[in-house]
Amino acid sequence: MKRIITIAGSNSQKSINKRLLNYTSGLLENVEIISIDFNDYVLPIYGVDFETENGIPPAVKRLDRLFDTADGFMISLAEHNGSYAAVFKNTIDWLSRVNMKIWREKPMLLMATSPGARGGATVLESARGYFPYMGANITDTFSLPSFYDHFIEDEINDDNLKEDIYFKVNSFQRSIKS
Secondary structure, eight states: OEEEEEEEEOOOTTOHHHHHHHHHHTTOOSEEEEEEOGGGSOOOOOOHHHHHHHOSOHHHHHHHHHHHTOSEEEEEEOEETTEEOHHHHHHHHHHHTTOSOTTTTOEEEEEEEOSSTTTTHHHHHHHHHHGGGGTOEEEEEEEEOSHHHHEETTEEOOHHHHHHHHHHHHHHHHHHHO
């Protein structure tokens, strides 16, 4: 059975990106979902001086070993001031110190949502350009705009957006089987 690692790029207990990710990963069939919660991997702020004095934190090593087991990644990024949430950026900074190809050249469905009309489009653009340098094989991106208008009772309620995410999840599912 294929293993998919899901990451909501936030440490918020009420993350809307986590809700989108739970919905979307639930559309996959015959896979094992490994959900990463950054609250389970609390890390110091990355700095070369800290690394020199203390080495790589054990939580980073655990995450890196877990990433080795993945057949694919589904990520939904929170957008803070047009960029990644600090917890996400800090985690990938640490992971890159163990293996620069964090994403292992594995298929990735990259998503974002926000309460606003752009739905995290800015952070998606940034990640789409940056993640391939870190070993991401991005199969597609999906932006869910105006989360509270389009995500009711734990599902997407707009037919066009729902059709779009179904298509992208199916494409991702095919990519992890090849």
